[in-house]
Amino acid sequence: MSQQNQETIPINYKVKQLADMAGVSSDVVRYYTRISLLEPKQEKLNGYKLYNTHDLHRLRFIRCAKNLGYSLSEIAEILIHSSSGKSPCLMVRDIVEKRIVENRKKLQELEQLQDRMEEAVKKWSDLPDKLPNGNSVCHLIESFGEL
Amino acid sequence: MSQQNQETIPINYKVKQLADMAGVSSDVVRYYTRISLLEPKQEKLNGYKLYNTHDLHRLRFIRCAKNLGYSLSEIAEILIHSSSGKSPCLMVRDIVEKRIVENRKKLQELEQLQDRMEEAVKKWSDLPDKLPNGNSVCHLIESFGEL
DNA sequence: CTTGACCTGTGTGCTACACATAGGTTTATA
């Protein structure tokens, strides 16, 4: 109603409006703004940040990239690269290949942790609780060796 | 040589000595000290921290517990509980059960991420690099939808 | 006594937000 002439008057969103449209929390929008991933202009009267449709596209891109494993600093690089007119595709492919390798390693580590924890529970089911003493803090944990 | 009478003169280790004996870095010892997981006394002349065999046991326990998935704050709780003479075993069992569930969830999330990334690489292998334009930052990433 | 290697404590940075706080805006009601 109050914004019929979209061509002359730019649409301004406040934090929560932008957040809702992108399906994220206001805190996320504020954080991305703080680290300059979003660059709204400032309302002069009260200092509120004002976002536009470009910011909305950008925010949606960020969430999409995050969902594919890109870190915020990598996304920042991609955005800078892209807005300087160069294709970010090569970088994008490289990063995801690297992330696949990293993530595979992390998965292995967590699987090994899971194994250790499940083994501990099994082993501990036969052991009683004990009071600590000078030599021992918790005999359950200590029964699993130093490494 | 210089410390033959261990019963009367307490053995004091400096940061690196303790770290080496426990197989961790000096930074780890300093960090644990900073968060009061270790509580050395202060050398009066130069402010250096001085650790003893009790600290060594404690440090080894911490690393052992971390290897089983306990967080440092949980380990702190266990240590406090234990040094007040109560058995930490119940707490220890509860935490590891909880951690197993949490870790299983995290594993699933990382596996799903891995799937998404591998699917992306496969899909992208048929797509060319493109220059960005007003509507698109990176068509590769954007081809994977908003969620 | 000086040079150099090695060590020290403290301060800061990292990721990606979540939460607390004090205050401003807007809406409903009297």
Added chain:
DNA sequence: TATAAACCTATGTGTAGCACACAGGTCAAG
């Protein structure tokens, strides 16, 4: 029109577990 309640804002801080930078202290060799 006044006011109270609901909602929103920007900013500051906390989170986990270290790693690294820094300026200076210690200690053995020469």
